[in-house]
Amino acid sequence: MKNKKNRDIKNSFRLARHVVRELHNRGASSIIVEIADDSKKQLKFVNNHIISVTDWDIETMSIFMDYKKRVAALQIQQLDEKSIRHAIEVLLRNAKNSVANKEFMGISKGPFRYRQINQTYDKKIENIGEKSVDIVEKAINAALKVGSSRVSGNLEFHTSKNTLCTSEGAEASDKGTYSYFTMRAFTDKDASGHKTACARMLSKLDYAYAARKAAEYSVESRNPGRLDAGRYDVIFDPMAFSVILDNIAGAASIFSVESGLSFFNTMLGEKVAASSVNITDDGSMPNGYASSSYDAEGTPTQKTKIIENGILKNYLHNYSTAKRYNAKNTANAGLVSPEPWNTVLENGKRKNELLLKSMDKGLYITNLWYTRYQNHATGDFSTIPRDGIFFVENGKIKRAVKDIRISDNMINIMKNIKEISSQPEQVIGWETEKPVVTPTVLIKDLNITKSI
């Protein structure tokens, strides 16, 4: 590396291979080097006006390795020769001074062949520039036209270039684009609607639909009233149910199970949801917000059934955890903690409107906020509905409601799923950190509480 010129340093593959070789020569094994280059633009709008424009341009190198089972990792943001050399020395010193992780079973064995995932890169997003301003202005106008008095939110575009090399022969690179829109619309302080949109291709970012729905909810939720605490059937809009499914997928990670953070502990093979429920982790879905050809070890991504016909089928694993449990590697590395990709709830057969029409009495909830557990191991939790909560009677929305809380149990909720609609949406947002694809869902007998 000593005499390499700058242009070589910029060549991610050559650089990554070089670091792998150098660490290997110094006695390290299970080496993974990943170089990421991310550029991102965000427009923030508040009360109908853009108030800030942010641009990020950041490169990162991550290295993972073990030295006689002592596992160490680092992340640096300066990719010049001196910084990398220093980082290698620190990494080796830390590993040598550390204590053996007897449970570490190595990393995925390559080489691998990767499939290109469709609809994950769009030049129009990479070159969006000042056109982003027009999109925000169109979205604001669309919401105001529906009747909102003020709207706030973000529009984001992100391009990520990623290169990965491992000591086990995996070599992969990927270039992906991401677009995200979030809008919260108000008609007064207590009447709001919130909707997000996300896509890997600009043509699939339906910001106009999100703006219109947020505005419609804000109009319909005018003059919200109180509701008695008790048990109600509830229809969850995709944005609301994505929060529940984000928690379900997180609880399926073997890391959560081992850390006491999962209500799926000891439930593999058991019934954890209604028989109609099929949930898949899909790392290879076209236009999937988290889709990637490979995981953090270079293993090609796949589809993994988490829940099939209501039965918990798989925990999410990386190579090492899978080997430890004599299970199949589900390609969800995360090197310490396996992580879900896109969580997909299988569609039902009927349209959203028919779920509403079939409800005698209950609630329609469009968004959730601040989900916290009383006990992660049992799944007892509460979460707060907001932005359009509606009381439904005889298949029709009768009035808006405010100031309620769902205080229930995750497994109860999944077992009480009565119907899933045929119209899925892809969701990420403030409360849904990992992307979820979910239709509208009807749950029976949910416990609603409120301040007393």
Place this chain on the structure above:
Amino acid sequence: MENFPSDLADFAVAHLGKLGAKYTEARIENNEGNSYVLKNGVPEIAGYEKSTGIGIRFLVNGCFGFVATNKLDKTKLMDLLRDSFRSTFRASRSITEKSGISDEKSIRAKEIKKPKINPLNISAEEKLSFLFDIEKEIGKTKMDVPSRYFSLSDMHVKKYYANSEGTKILDDFPFVSCYYFITMKIGNELAQRYWQHGNKDGWEAAKRWNLKTTLMNDLNALYKNVKFGVKAPKGKVDLVTGAEVTGIIAHESGGHPYEADRIMGREAAQAGESFVTVDSVGKRMASEAVNVVDDPAVSASPGNYKYDDEGVKARRKFLIKDGRIHEFLHNRETAWSMGLQSNGSARSSGYDREALIRMSNTFFLPGKHSFNELVEDIKFGIYLKNFNEWNIDDKRLNQKYVGGEAYLIKNGAICEPVKAPIIEIDTYRLYSSIDAISNDKLELHAATCGKGEPMQGMPVYMGGPSLRIRNIRLGSPNKSS
């Protein structure tokens, strides 16, 4: 911390001035630190991170632009600033309500906090030993603790701030923190406890946490609560809070509602808004006993700073004084909107994040009574020492706290443990029902506060003495699976 490129911040400020920015500020930040995870007795990983980057914020034609990069090359930076300036100017053309910043004094300062023991000089082996010692202590007990998760982190932060008004501040400090999450099995029941510690200090702070003792106390309390705890009573009770519960109340409904950016709707699509309005200052919202402050001056605290991330000198803010709303938390943007001066509440989690209005250390001030006096005057009630589940709506009006370690109070005495008492109450009723506050020494606890998109986790303290809250109706338990 070699090659710290503070000149690049000065360069960026000057360059944007040439492009036509009305105001510019730049922060160069260098972070270097380690992190360790010990899970169920297994050292998962020794992590290291180092970053140097610059974040530049500018105001053009009433619109803010922000640029963050770690590609610290002047030519690249100029290209990035040019493009960002163009986008921001283009966005500003349609704005009818322009943004601005308050007038503030320019400052030249160096704030260097040297650790007694530099965490970067402590080996991975020694830091892991620190966690293994706790593991051993748990092992000595006969308790069944099937899941034990510990993380330990240290960081050295060096940042240089400059703005177009001549302010130049160098800030250099260490930070150490830890987190634990344990699951205990008692019969067929699983009980859990998590907590965290953090200090703007060197490795010496880790010894002050006294983790072995506090964790053993936690385990004993969990065991007794499951084994001997009675069902939470129904109906109205009086309540006495421990410092952890006092703290979460102070943070969630005594601090967040008074962030001026929430009040003005700036965070509506992210962290939410507030029940408080711009004209709420002076209005009563609590009993006269209540004083809540946000104070960045608490030494070695997670929320400790002398100058905020807009270069404004920080000070203690009374958010609630004698039961009345007294002051909001401001940055220069909200202060300008309200015709005020900033009170130094702008904080950023790193060079790549805009500075937002954040709490620092938020707590109830001590009152006039001893802890015993609070309890002695209760016929039937609950002492809520700590909590597990909590949440609050995005207007900060409806909140829920579920007791972890909690005890019944009968005829003025703390008695047997009680299981998971639930407080679900609106902010006005909660704060108006506080009739007495203990005069104990302040007990402050570390926490991480989330705000912004992308998310910024900021270290804070929250706490205070014990509160006595009268005549609270307890909620019903969830129906478990």
